[in-house]
Amino acid sequence: MAHIWPIGGGKGGSGKSFITSSLGRLSAGLGRRTLVIDLDLGAANLHTLVGVPYPSKSFSDFLQKKVTRLDDTVVETPFENLFLISGAQDPFDIANLPYEQKIKALRAIMRLDYACILLDLGAGTSFNTLDFFLLSQNGIFITTPEPTSIENVYRLIRSVYFRRIRYCFSVSQFKALEEEAIEQFGEGAFNKPECMMKVIERDHPESYRELQNDFNAFRFRLVINQLHKRDNAVLGLHICRIIEKHMGLGIEFTGNVSYDDHVHDAICQQVSFLDRYPYTKTAGELRAVGRQIFQPAGRQLMLQYV
Amino acid sequence: MRKSFAELNYYEMLDIRPDAAAFEIRQAYDAALQIYQPGSLVSHSFFTDAERREILSLVEKAYRTLIQDQLRKAYDDELVRRGELDAVRETAPAVKKPVGIFSISRGRGRQPAGPNPESLKNRILQSARIRELTGRPALSGEDLKQIREELDVTLEEISQATKIRQDHLINIEEDCFARLPAAVFLKGFVKSYLKYLCLKPAEELAARYMETFARLSQSQRAEENK
Ligand SMILES: Nc1ncnc2c1ncn2[C@@H]1O[C@H](COP(=O)(O)OP(=O)(O)O)[C@@H](O)[C@H]1O
Numbered sequence A: 001m002a003h004i005w006p007i008g009g010g011k012g013g014s015g016k017s018f019i020t021s022s023l024g025r026l027s028a029g030l031g032r033r034t035l036v037i038d039l040d041l042g043a044a045n046l047h048t049l050v051g052v053p054y055p056s057k058s059f060s061d062f063l064q065k066k067v068t069r070l071d072d073t074v075v076e077t078p079f080e081n082l083f084l085i086s087g088a089q090d091p092f093d094i095a096n097l098p099y100e101q102k103i104k105a106l107r108a109i110m111r112l113d114y115a116c117i118l119l120d121l122g123a124g125t126s127f128n129t130l131d132f133f134l135l136s137q138n139g140i141f142i143t144t145p146e147p148t149s150i151e152n153v154y155r156l157i158r159s160v161y162f163r164r165i166r167y168c169f170s171v172s173q174f175k176a177l178e179e180e181a182i183e184q185f186g187e188g189a190f191n192k193p194e195c196m197m198k199v200i201e202r203d204h205p206e207s208y209r210e211l212q213n214d215f216n217a218f219r220f221r222l223v224i225n226q227l228h229k230r231d232n233a234v235l236g237l238h239i240c241r242i243i244e245k246h247m248g249l250g251i252e253f254t255g256n257v258s259y260d261d262h263v264h265d266a267i268c269q270q271v272s273f274l275d276r277y278p279y280t281k282t283a284g285e286l287r288a289v290g291r292q293i294f295q296p297a298g299r300q301l302m303l304q305y306v
Numbered sequence B: 001m002r003k004s005f006a007e008l009n010y011y012e013m014l015d016i017r018p019d020a021a022a023f024e025i026r027q028a029y030d031a032a033l034q035i036y037q038p039g040s041l042v043s044h045s046f047f048t049d050a051e052r053r054e055i056l057s058l059v060e061k062a063y064r065t066l067i068q069d070q071l072r073k074a075y076d077d078e079l080v081r082r083g084e085l086d087a088v089r090e091t092a093p094a095v096k097k098p099v100g101i102f103s104i105s106r107g108r109g110r111q112p113a114g115p116n117p118e119s120l121k122n123r124i125l126q127s128a129r130i131r132e133l134t135g136r137p138a139l140s141g142e143d144l145k146q147i148r149e150e151l152d153v154t155l156e157e158i159s160q161a162t163k164i165r166q167d168h169l170i171n172i173e174e175d176c177f178a179r180l181p182a183a184v185f186l187k188g189f190v191k192s193y194l195k196y197l198c199l200k201p202a203e204e205l206a207a208r209y210m211e212t213f214a215r216l217s218q219s220q221r222a223e224e225n226k
């Protein structure tokens, strides 16, 4: 089964698509059949970053039943072993995908036959985005060292956490849990999954164990992108520390990727940054992030929700 | 459920080992302030004002207790009674290098298998890039980072093996001079780092790093004062 890496977080422009395309190139460079999927349907641009300015097919061909297999929407890129499902010109916003369609898409992604699949999920926190995020336990969060972007990452992580809890309960049960958490921990608890977990521990020990097992298996990662020389280099480490300490979720700081004007240059010239500027600090850091992510290709347990 | 912050013991709150020396406690306290202070980028939007106040007062209490030998001793005894510490410290807190006399019982260890020194030595011999970087008269943190990345070793690994906190290692590699520990510690850290990577001669390279560090940090300060 393919190793799936959902990538999200930050705000628009933090570099999710840039990092996704770079990681895609690095994985393909290891000789692995790699597929990048653009699920940031409202703001799709991954195709341009992997050298396919005018993709002939896209994700919505599958949703609109123009093709029957998701595999038929895959296009080649100029890079060996790297393939793309584009989100270009999609009339859909993933947030509005009807339930049936979403399940169909999730299942189809899990059945794709690639060694590595990277999902560019964009910045949203709609339920649908969260469900794609929960396709695997290996979510990668990208943020820049700005408060607005960091705030969005925290919001996304909490939403993913709540979404996973939600799978265990019915709508009315979940509502009751929310009310109970607020009752017990005050108004501030409404956006705190860790408070809800305390309630679940007491009232639903069985589900609590299931969730706890699952959360222990998560291996989230954080990448700080566009770090400037003046920024605090240990920001990412500290972010991971408060997520672990105060949310009880394991998350690993995977590295900083420095800001470099050459990124902009490469994108404007429509060439691969890693190929064009391989000796920059930023390229070295991207390779280091890639190694950390792809190297210990440990076993991945798929979550069979769908 | 993992414990909430208020339920952690003081060592866990500050993220230090129970045998931490005084300077490590001070540094951990500074790091905690950096994380939890109002206006901190790290915890932006993460806590309500009330939560932040509570955490800061706990951090303060943890620091005040651990930094005073008498209070710390009493607190350690209490932890041993609660079964949270494995053994009793027999010597006063180490002044220089901390030794692992006891550890928190519920430590969750994800110990990576370290690199094989033989394969590291081989890679060092074969890498023209490393030869170039170690052959220059100067050696900066950024050079160290390049060497480490060339050797495919992660910072996490070095941190676990050398017990040097990862934030120090990052600041060393990023040449963030203002955030680095005092020179005596810094040199020791860099030497351990070099040794872990099997780079020789560690003593000489560490000295070269310190010279480079002195020069670069001075010119950086001059720049800032302009
Ligand atoms: N490390 C970096 N250094 C400099 N510029 C960057 C870096 N990463 C991303 N960028 C810039 O940010 C822009 C937005 O990146 P993109 O990947 O499209 O963001 P997102 O997908 O998160 O909206 C890019 O066009 C690029 O110019």
Ligand SMILES: [Mg+2]
Pocket (backbone or CB within 6 Å): A016, A017, A018, A040, A043, A045, A046, A120, A122
């Ligand atoms: Mg994008």
